[in-house]
Amino acid sequence: MAVQNFEYLFLQKIDQEIKIEPKDWMPEAYRKTNVRQISQHAHSEIVGMLPEANWISRAPSLKRKAILIAKVQDEAGHGLYLYSAAETLGTSRDQMINDLHSGKAKYSSIFNYPTLTWADMGAIGWLVDGAAILNQVMLCRTSYGPYARAMVRICKEESFHQRQGFESLLVLSRGTKEQKDMCQDAINRWWWPSLMMFGPKDSESTNSDQSMAWKIKRKTNDELRQQFVDMAVEQVKILGMTLPDPALKWNEERQHYDFGQINWDEFWNVVKGNGPCNKQRLAARKKAHDDGAWVREAALAYAEKMKNIEKQKAA
Numbered sequence: 428m429a430v431q432n433f434e435y436l437f438l439q440k441i442d443q444e445i446k447i448e449p450k451d452w453m454p455e456a457y458r459k460t461n462v463r464q465i466s467q468h469a470h471s472e473i474v475g476m477l478p479e480a481n482w483i484s485r486a487p488s489l490k491r492k493a494i495l496i497a498k499v500q501d502e503a504g505h506g507l508y509l510y511s512a513a514e515t516l517g518t519s520r521d522q523m524i525n526d527l528h529s530g531k532a533k534y535s536s537i538f539n540y541p542t543l544t545w546a547d548m549g550a551i552g553w554l555v556d557g558a559a560i561l562n563q564v565m566l567c568r569t570s571y572g573p574y575a576r577a578m579v580r581i582c583k584e585e586s587f588h589q590r591q592g593f594e595s596l597l598v599l600s601r602g603t604k605e606q607k608d609m610c611q612d613a614i615n616r617w618w619w620p621s622l623m624m625f626g627p628k629d630s631e632s633t634n635s636d637q638s639m640a641w642k643i644k645r646k647t648n649d650e651l652r653q654q655f656v657d658m659a660v661e662q663v664k665i666l667g668m669t670l671p672d673p674a675l676k677w678n679e680e681r682q683h684y685d686f687g688q689i690n691w692d693e694f695w696n697v698v699k700g701n702g703p704c705n706k707q708r709l710a711a712r713k714k715a716h717d718d719g720a721w722v723r724e725a726a727l728a729y730a731e732k733m734k735n736i737e738k739q740k741a742a
């Protein structure tokens with residue numbers, strides 16, 4: 428069949444909301460952009476473990492420690508589902524990890540900020556998981572089957588993460604003056620970087636138009652960002668805290684909250700590797716990979732040994 432016919436069938440599937448599966452014909456650019464996005468998403472989950480892991484040994488109670496350990500482990504699981512989904516497109520995990528370590532592949536800008544106080548754990552759960560989940564609910568309907576299915580499972584865990592973060596902040600917001608101040612300070616520091624998680628504004632998003640046409644993305648960066656702002660403005664009232672943006676104002680005509688200018692210079696600076704923790708995060712990931720070399724070698728040796736035993740049995 429000529430490529431035009433394959434392409435026609437592919438576009439028909441997209442149009443009819445039929446998922447694209449690993450063995451289906453797909454345009455090379457569709458394959459490439461899915462590998463790019465899914466692997467960067469996987470890297471974000473894995474690098475995203477670092478800022479929170481920083482507080483496991485200093486959690487204020489056994490209960491909070493257990494919750495935080497479970498959350499960080501969940502993020503590892505998300506990374507693994509996502510690497511598996513990306514592998515179905517024909518790129519090896521080794522290649523994806525090399526691309527992360529060499530700086531070729533990106534991961535979410537948000538994880539290049541430091542976690543300075545315990546309240547940051549609550550702020551990450553509420554704001555960072557909150558932003559991630561809005562994006563991921565949309566991705567449950569993405570056109571590539573393995574990615575969409577991974578997202579369904581991830582969203583279930585992510586919504587729990589968000590609620591635990593909010594509950595943790597709620598406890599601080601009802602505590603002593605120091606606890607209230609710590610809660611407000613964490614919200615102030617994580618608010619703007621959370622808005623940046625949705626990516627550049629639509630007019631500067633290089634991938635959005637094509638990704639929307641292929642239904643990889645169902646909502647644009649600005650649409651999701653607005654949805655997040657509208658949600659957070661209401662939730663912060665329950666905390667009795669404020670969001671650090673004097674321009675936040677309900678717009679009757681738009682039926683949305685207006686909000687202030689994002690510092691796009693800061694965003695691109697972090698994306699290009701010059702944020703407060705970029706170097707530290709990559710160094711930690713490379714060290715973990717190098718330290719784990721013996722585990723990979725042992726697993727391969729064991730697999731080889733088992734294969735030989737099976738062969739001997741069959742002979």
Ligand code: FAQ
Nearest residue numbers: 468471472475534535536559623624625626632633634635
């Ligand atoms: N940081 O043309 P667009 C989580 C890059 S998971 C860094 O608009 P696109 C869970 C973008 O890659 C968080 N780079 O790109 C958790 C592109 O460069 P490229 C991660 C960014 O793909 C919680 C360039 O800028 N979630 O948090 C960022 O259409 C707590 C132009 O941008 C996902 O990855 C950024 N913020 O839209 C874990 C969701 N934004 O690749 C632990 C899946 C943009 O051409 C603890 N990804 N760039 O070289 C997506 O939905 C999309 O990829 C967007 C960007 C929306 C992130």
